[in-house]
Amino acid sequence: MNNRLLWTPAPEWVAQTHLSHYLQWLEQKSGYGIAADYQKAWEWSTTQPADFWASLVDYFDLPWTYSEVMQGEMPHTRWFEGAMLNYAEAIFQRADDRFPAILFQAEHLPVQEISWVELRGQVASLRAHLLSLGVQPGDRIVGYLPNIPQATVALLATLSLGAVWSCCSPDFGASSVLERFVQIEPKVLIAVNAYPYGGKRFDRRDDVRNLQANLPSLLNTVLIPYLEEFALDLPQSSSWPEIMQNQNAALMFTQVPFDHPIWVLYSSGTTGLPKAITHSHGGMLLEHLKYIHFHNDVQPGERFFWYTTTGWMMWNFVQAALLARATIVLYDGSPGYPDMNVLWKMAAELKLNHFGTSAAYILSCMKAGIDPASFGLNSLRSLGVTGSPLPHEGFAWVYEKVKSDLWLCSISGGTDVCTAFVGGNPLWPVYEGEIQCRTLGCAMESWDEAGQPLTDAVGEMVITQPMPCMPIKFWNDPDFSKYSASYFDTYPGVWRHGDWLQITPHQSLIILGRSDATLNRQGIRIGTSEIYRSVEKLPEIRDSLIVNIEQEDGTSVMPLFVVLAEGVVLDEALQKKIANTLRTDFSPRHVPDRVIAVPEIPYTLSGKKMELPVKKLLMGKSIETSVNKDAMRNPAALEVFKGMSLK
Structure with a gap:
């Protein structure tokens, strides 16, 4: 070569x-x-x-x-x-006032420049607010935020206290975000009311309400009015602009051990x-x-x-x-x-x-x-x-x-x-x-x-x-x-x-x-279980399996295989319903390229869907080199995938 x-x-x-x-x-x-x-x-x-x-x-x-x-x-x-x-202290120790700290542009906003002085002040203001809530080292602060300067400020303020940061993008639906955040029991949620994408504006107020209602560990929700026409008022919440008005806060840094989260x-x-x-x-x-x-x-x-x-x-x-x-x-x-x-x-x-x-x-x-x-x-x-x-x-x-x-x-x-x-x-x-x-x-x-x-x-x-x-x-x-x-x-x-x-x-x-069955969609890994949890709640769908097939030209195709409920036909309306469900529950990246009806989904003896063997078959591998049939619950389920064309 x-x-x-x-x-x-x-x-x-x-x-x-x-x-x-x-x-x-x-x-x-x-x-x-x-x-x-x-x-x-x-x-x-x-x-x-x-x-x-x-x-x-x-x-x-x-x-x-x-x-x-x-x-x-x-x-x-x-x-x-x-x-x-x-970590945050190491960043501010290297601040160089000759250059901006951040340049920010959005599809609906002109370029904004944020100096190191401004960044320091904003981080200090949010840090003071978190301190007033009783946030301690090790407490979790979560964001439901797009890629905006406020997200950087929130990260640095969190780290300055020795608290633990976690964030999800608002193009993920509330159910997907909850599956992540509920695991770590956050004390504070920092969220936008809406966000722009592709010339459209997406209202996220119901999602923020849902997150607040289903995260019982929350003490406070900090609301960022990113798109001002989507007014949002919540109990136990604070306004980002009001927090930023605190000009007297000092920026200090809690020292933590090397292995502190x-x-x-x-x-x-x-x-x-x-x-x-x-x-x-x-x-x-x-x-x-x-x-x-x-x-x-x-x-x-x-x-x-x-x-x-x-x-x-x-x-x-x-x-x-x-x-x-x-x-x-x-x-x-x-x-x-x-x-x-x-x-x-x-x-x-x-x-x-x-x-x-x-x-x-x-x-x-x-x-x-x-x-x-x-x-x-x-x-x-x-x-x-x-x-x-x-x-x-x-x-x-x-x-x-x-x-x-x-x-x-x-x-x-x-x-x-x-x-x-x-x-x-x-x-x-x-x-x-x-x-x-x-x-x-x-x-x-x-x-x-x-x-x-x-x-x-x-x-x-x-x-x-x-x-x-x-x-x-x-x-x-x-x-x-x-x-x-x-x-x-x-x-x-x-x-x-x-x-x-x-x-x-x-x-x-x-x-x-x-080398595993993880989906890699437009540069983002997507879990198959997310697809299944969304699709299989539909009454028309009995079972499903999804894979992502890399092509020689660098592109990929992501087919979703479904087992239909008795009497159901995979028509255009059902395909649209599947796509809309995935887009709403998670993101547009979760929507498959094709939906294909199959008689049954192959399973291992322990009850796991066999994604990787199906992927190998669709890539032209033989059944003999793709799977051990003795480890399968239903070996005949693989037959439909042999020689299947996705073109």
């Missing part, structure tokens, strides 16, 4: 990168003695992880006092015992309720300092943008750019309204330096015939892509239609770690269809079923050494049973991530999609 070379960093570029500076520092630093060579540094970082992570504390001048860097094996590794810190993110809910994945202040701070500086090379004053919603871990990742003294750029609205040019126009007008998006967006622009270069993207120097593997055609389009001298950073990681395991390397070239490198400290390998490492062959993505960004726990999982089952059920003591991986001879990586 010889993929086309698309970009090589110039020597002057390499010399100015954070990563070069760090490698030179390592080479010169007494006690480390690592040559200024990325591959050798990566090998050292993964064979001597304690030394590597300690070097970051030294390099970034973190004022920690600790007894031991790491102790214990995965999944019970403990890090930097004795260290006290606060920072936020809760949620899995897709494939096998039940979404897992409440909990990360730590120290783990996120170290990892984000590492990735943003070394693997994204964000420089002071640069403008960093990633198109995301608040419910995706990339939103949390965007905030981390503040650690590099950068300006974060937030956008709220549809990436396709009024047309597919909107984000590229913004990139040019705001002189973005780093533009992040999903592979699905790149492919959509390519199919729509968009010509981003016509807007003059002179300031743009990196383009980040994640969510799903970007095909060769997507790489080629970026260099032909966006910018020929652009650093394309295809990355992969996820909610589990709120970062990228594999991603950008400003010192190495970019090859078509490949991710540049395994990140420092990430001991990643490709393994076969017997647990043997593979070279230049497809296997399971595994991590063999602990990393501080790994979750400290799942909420309400005291014996670590759910945690262990999620990552360590295949290879004991080794993290299995659930992706197919190939490591090339020049140490780049190719990810070939999910």
Whole structure:
């Protein structure tokens, strides 16, 4: 395999990168003695992880006092015992008043600029309000918010107190949000009344009322009148504008241990309720300092943008750019309204330096015939892509239609770690269809079923050494049973991530999609159980199964198979009802591309729907290589999927 070379960093570029500076520092630093060579540094970082992570504390001048860097094996590794810190404090310690803290644009609003002074004042005001409610370290604060500056303020105010943040986007229905928030028993809800998308305005007042009524742990709901025509008055609520009028609040930071919970993110809910994945202040701070500086090379004053919603871990990742003294750029609205040019126009007008998006967006622009270069993207120097593997055609389009001298950073990681395991390397070239490198400290390998490492062959993505960004726990999982089952059920003591991986001879990586049945829809993982809970409440539907099939051209098709109730016909009206139900309960991303009636759904002996075998059959695999029929409750149910065409 010889993929086309698309970009090589110039020597002057390499010399100015954070990563070069760090490698030179390592080479010169007494006690480390690592040559200024990325591959050798990566090998050292993964064979001597304690030394590597300690070097970051030294390099970034973190004022920690600790007894031991790491102790214990995965999944019970403990890090930097004795260290006290606060993620939000680390952000404000790096505030640079020469540059804006935030630039914000929405499809219904012009660009707004928020200075560091303004950001500090707003965070202090909200912090004072939370304190007045009796919020303590460890208490949970949740948001039902779009990607607006108030969400950033809410995050930082929460973290400043040592409270725990969690957020969902308002394009998810209240039932989906409740499944997440009820698990962590929040004390405060911060919510908008409505939001714009695609030129339309979506009223969320009933959803906010529903959340408040069904979260008995709430002490207060903070209401943000984002769209003023949707007036909302609730008991036990406070007004965001009134809270912001407190100009005398002081911003202070509660010091917390390294492993103190920072936020809760949620899995897709494939096998039940979404897992409440909990990360730590120290783990996120170290990892984000590492990735943003070394693997994204964000420089002071640069403008960093990633198109995301608040419910995706990339939103949390965007905030981390503040650690590099950068300006974060937030956008709220549809990436396709009024047309597919909107984000590229913004990139040019705001002189973005780093533009992040999903592979699905790149492919959509390519199919729509968009010509981003016509807007003059002179300031743009990196383009980040994640969510799903970007095909060769997507790489080629970026260099032909966006910018020929652009650093394309295809990355992969996820909610589990709120970062990228594999991603950008400003010192190495970019090859078509490949991710540049395994990140420092990430001991990643490709393994076969017997647990043997593979070279230049497809296997399971595994991590063999602990990393501080790994979750400290799942909420309400005291014996670590759910945690262990999620990552360590295949290879004991080794993290299995659930992706197919190939490591090339020049140490780049190719990810070939999910090795499990999780749906990856437009760059967002969706749990199959969410689909089932919604669809199967309809009286016309007896049973259902859904999969997402990746195509060779980088697109995907998501068919929903349904078993109809007796006498029911799958007509156009029922198909519309299914789509509307999914859109209302969850989001437009949950709506399938096709609905197909089948006689029955295949099940295992233990009563689990057999999504992955069905997916394999639809991809042309044989039944013999796709499933063990002896482990099935109803083997004949697979026959209908053999040779089925989805075109």
